Amino acid sequence: MQHKHITFIGAGNMAGSIISGLVKDGYPADYICASAPSTANTEKLAQQFAIKTSQNNAQAVNTSDVVVLGVKPQMMADVCQALADQGCDFSNKLVISIAAGISVQRLQSLLGENTAIIRTMPNTPSLLQKGMTGLFASQQVNEEDKKFAGELMTAVGETVWVEDEAMINAVIAASGSAPAYFFLFMESMQNKAIEMGFSAEQARLLVLQSALGSAEMVKQNPDIELSTLRKNVTSKGGTTAEAINTFQQLGLPATVEKAMQAAADRGADMEKLF
Ligand SMILES: NC(=O)c1ccc[n+]([C@@H]2O[C@H](COP(=O)([O-])OP(=O)(O)OC[C@H]3O[C@@H](n4cnc5c(N)ncnc54)[C@H](OP(=O)(O)O)[C@@H]3O)[C@@H](O)[C@H]2O)c1
Structure with a gap:
């Protein structure tokens, strides 16, 4: 440099x-x-x-x-x-x-x-x-x-x-605001894990290590699509499939899309404020 x-x-x-x-x-x-x-x-x-x-x-x-x-x-x-x-x-x-x-x-x-x-x-x-x-x-x-x-x-x-x-607002949607999306998802998982009987500390570790490991798998497999990584760990009729079907039936992909659009729109609005 x-x-x-x-x-x-x-x-x-x-x-x-x-x-x-x-x-x-x-x-x-x-x-x-x-x-x-x-x-x-x-x-x-x-x-x-x-x-x-x-x-x-x-x-x-x-x-x-x-x-x-x-x-x-x-x-x-x-x-x-x-x-x-x-x-x-x-x-x-x-x-x-x-x-x-x-x-x-x-x-x-x-x-x-x-x-x-x-x-x-x-x-x-x-x-x-x-x-x-x-x-x-x-x-x-x-x-x-x-x-x-x-x-x-x-x-x-x-x-x-x-x-x-204008794509800076898309960056805000895809990465700038993204840590909070992951925190919300992890928080929801932690809360449910506590409800299922784990201590807060155990629940946090279970969620954290799963998130870290999953991110590392994405990083170490640059040629494998995210959807393939997901399918690879989702056996038909198994426990993961039940959870994924539930997410999909309840509209998680569309919700993510809407949330990201809302972040980008807010970014565009904020440019008028300062
Ligand atoms: N933190 C993040 O995660 C993050 C992420 C993305 C973008 N950003 C952007 O990064 C920028 C800084 O954020 P930050 O989190 O680093 O803020 P911060 O920790 O609050 O620091 C702000 C700094 O600005 C200084 N400052 C205030 N008035 C000033 C003036 N008149 N002249 C010179 N310096 C002045 C403050 O001085 P003192 O040291 O005297 O208080 C302080 O050092 C923001 O625009 C934010 O949008 C931050």
């Missing part, structure tokens, strides 16, 4: 995870700066990873090649406006946003119409370097910067590029 001076605006959970991933991958810590209003998070990151810190966003931006916008979506407009008001020039910088619900057009209206912007949508397991990130590049982004942003987000997991910005 090429070494560029990166400034993170925001030093919270997600910025910290990306920084952690980068430093673990051997990225030079003195090329990384985190800027936030208070010192609590920045000092912690400096102690852990020996990165530079700042309490002055504009100064930190001015000494960087790449700016990662890692503040909460509702803060983003104020933070970007303040940078613009302080004369920050983004014409030769790459801006990477990790905030949900803020369009490229909105960021360009704040930072400059021709700013090279990459919009990313990571999910929460990125905090454990097991994330899934969708990325979209504005037309001002060159191939070198695209490669750099892809490698940056690879520090916290896997990446998928989308060619159309």
